[in-house]
Amino acid sequence: MRRTLWVLAALVGATRAQRAQAQESLAPLRVVDPTYMDTTAKACTDFFQYSVGAWLARDTIPPDYSYSGVGRDMEDRNELVVRSVLDDAASHRTTAAAGSTGRKLGTFYATCMDSTAAEQSGISPLQPALDSIAAARTSADLLRLIAANQERGARGLFSYYPNPDLHDAGRYMAFLGQDGLGMPDRDYYTDSGHEADSLRRAYVKHVTNTLTLAGETPAAAAVDAEHIMALETSLAKASLTRVALRDPKATDHPTSLAALRTTAPAIDWTSYFRTIGLESAPARVNLAEPAFFKEASRLLGMTPQSTWKAYLRYHLVSSGERWLSTPFVNEDFTYTSLFTGAKQLLPRWKRCLRATDGEIGEALGKAYVDKTFPPEAKARAKEIIDDVRAAFGERLRRLTWMSDTTRQKALSKLAQMHEKVGYPDVWRDYSKLEVAEGPFVLNVFRANQFEWQRVVRRPGTAVDTTEWGMTVPTVNAYYDGSKNEMVFPAGALEPQTFDPKADNGANFGSLAGSWAGHELTHGFDDEGRHFDAKGNLTDWWTASDNTKFTTQADMVVQQFNSYVQVDTLHVNGKLTEGENIADYGGVLTGYDALERALQQHGRPGLIDGFTPEQRFFLGFAQSWRSNTRPEEMRTRVTTDPHAPEHWRVNGPLSNDPLFAQAFGCKPGDPMVRDPASVPHIW
Numbered sequence: 001m002r003r004t005l006w007v008l009a010a011l012v013g014a015t016r017a018q019r020a021q022a023q024e025s026l027a028p029l030r031v032v033d034p035t036y037m038d039t040t041a042k043a044c045t046d047f048f049q050y051s052v053g054a055w056l057a058r059d060t061i062p063p064d065y066s067y068s069g070v071g072r073d074m075e076d077r078n079e080l081v082v083r084s085v086l087d088d089a090a091s092h093r094t095t096a097a098a099g100s101t102g103r104k105l106g107t108f109y110a111t112c113m114d115s116t117a118a119e120q121s122g123i124s125p126l127q128p129a130l131d132s133i134a135a136a137r138t139s140a141d142l143l144r145l146i147a148a149n150q151e152r153g154a155r156g157l158f159s160y161y162p163n164p165d166l167h168d169a170g171r172y173m174a175f176l177g178q179d180g181l182g183m184p185d186r187d188y189y190t191d192s193g194h195e196a197d198s199l200r201r202a203y204v205k206h207v208t209n210t211l212t213l214a215g216e217t218p219a220a221a222a223v224d225a226e227h228i229m230a231l232e233t234s235l236a237k238a239s240l241t242r243v244a245l246r247d248p249k250a251t252d253h254p255t256s257l258a259a260l261r262t263t264a265p266a267i268d269w270t271s272y273f274r275t276i277g278l279e280s281a282p283a284r285v286n287l288a289e290p291a292f293f294k295e296a297s298r299l300l301g302m303t304p305q306s307t308w309k310a311y312l313r314y315h316l317v318s319s320g321e322r323w324l325s326t327p328f329v330n331e332d333f334t335y336t337s338l339f340t341g342a343k344q345l346l347p348r349w350k351r352c353l354r355a356t357d358g359e360i361g362e363a364l365g366k367a368y369v370d371k372t373f374p375p376e377a378k379a380r381a382k383e384i385i386d387d388v389r390a391a392f393g394e395r396l397r398r399l400t401w402m403s404d405t406t407r408q409k410a411l412s413k414l415a416q417m418h419e420k421v422g423y424p425d426v427w428r429d430y431s432k433l434e435v436a437e438g439p440f441v442l443n444v445f446r447a448n449q450f451e452w453q454r455v456v457r458r459p460g461t462a463v464d465t466t467e468w469g470m471t472v473p474t475v476n477a478y479y480d481g482s483k484n485e486m487v488f489p490a491g492a493l494e495p496q497t498f499d500p501k502a503d504n505g506a507n508f509g510s511l512a513g514s515w516a517g518h519e520l521t522h523g524f525d526d527e528g529r530h531f532d533a534k535g536n537l538t539d540w541w542t543a544s545d546n547t548k549f550t551t552q553a554d555m556v557v558q559q560f561n562s563y564v565q566v567d568t569l570h571v572n573g574k575l576t577e578g579e580n581i582a583d584y585g586g587v588l589t590g591y592d593a594l595e596r597a598l599q600q601h602g603r604p605g606l607i608d609g610f611t612p613e614q615r616f617f618l619g620f621a622q623s624w625r626s627n628t629r630p631e632e633m634r635t636r637v638t639t640d641p642h643a644p645e646h647w648r649v650n651g652p653l654s655n656d657p658l659f660a661q662a663f664g665c666k667p668g669d670p671m672v673r674d675p676a677s678v679p680h681i682w
């Protein structure tokens, strides 16, 4: 890919071809970029403003986005690479071998790009499924339709998913979980106030409009929508909150088939498991939220079948709405933009690219890696990640509050933590995936059914340790407690996060501090610390260490509860607890790793006027460069376990004396919190 320093604003008078070419060559990103900094701001007053204030002042969020900043900038660059892979696959799809993954990939993307076909077919691709819902008569019919929705990726009352057994992490177990809501969180159904009322009215209107587009009369659709809202409100009230779900013990309920029948008698479980593809019902399942299933069963028994049919109809159409004709697409966008603030749709190629990556992403991952992620980049990133592991081990050894008993187990968990860097060693086998010419929405359903079939019979079998939970071009990373592993996709190991050519100060601030140190400490946060080295849910902490950890973690909760984000909306300290502990631990550990690297490889002089330590903190802060629409920010404060970026920077740094030292901050400065309220965890 060619990279030049084009400025898009200068291209207003350019021809269409010139503009297209310019967009193909986005300016390279730097891990630390001094042009983002507001040098009129004071580092010790508001470090986020100091680090990225100049960028914030000149940034405009594009109308088709709800945010801009690092995430979007990196995605834009990754998407150009993925687009070239997909254009290539699409143009060769008729000559590629029948049944080959390349042909399936090209066909998937090409049928998505075919807007004419979508316009012409209207609701007709979904008509056979809508007809089966209309034909339902008995409760057995209803259960089959619930399962059919689940397999297609549409909501269907609850969810079924095989996960590692919480007490035997090497084997999969069947999990049954709360689900089935059309709004983004159960709190939207229960919150009071003008804002919540208005979103609920908007949802009922959206359900009405969608059902009308799907063929109901507006009057019938309006009645159905009210009934669906009432049904979902009952489900929402019986659902655990996101904060409650953070405690892994709250969803640990191994349940025999007999007990499952007692808890949720209105569901014929033997028939359900057979319908979804299991040869026999599992002897035990993890019933994650028993109270929810009790209520779901009660509702199945007492709610008229016409309401359930309307519910399944709406969720079927809703799951494919954005891939149908323009009236459907616009209806879907009008509703979802209430939660994002976006003013217009993304260009079709971006929507199709994201759908392809989301549904069958491992089919394009290898080509993406070949174009972007050379072995040297992988080796350098791995070196930094391993430096962070070593630095965290030293911190664990030094911790004064932790007993030796817990310390030994923590060190053992750290030593056994797996890491995946860049891309999978084993790529997914798509030979059983079906992709056809014709309406794209059916290819989405086929991809979901393929995925369902791939995993549905897993309970009782050995856990696949080679599997990835994110696709390769993804700008993100994760820690999985049940596998005790951290995973860094190649898409996140690019500038601005990381540049093999950048200095250690910048790379360690961003990759080690914001990413690797962060993911690693998730293994020991309020959630991850309940899992042992093998991924089993076990209490391996002594009671006194447990108390000491909780006391310090509660101080993190208090700290973030005090931050106000939008209008009077506060950050939810409890919801964001684990991520805030990870951010704080990431900074401390990343800094240690930098100091080790400087001792080993020598200190460079000033770069752009900054010491390596200052560049570390700038790299950390700039990695959270972000500008977000208020609608999106409101949604995030309700649903996102990460604090808003401003606080992800100023929160941990104002606790860290090494930050104060690097920038000469004094007691009393806003970036130096009172030592009495500073938590000490790692």
Ligand SMILES: [Zn+2]
Pocket: 518, 519, 522, 579, 582
């Ligand atoms: Zn995290």
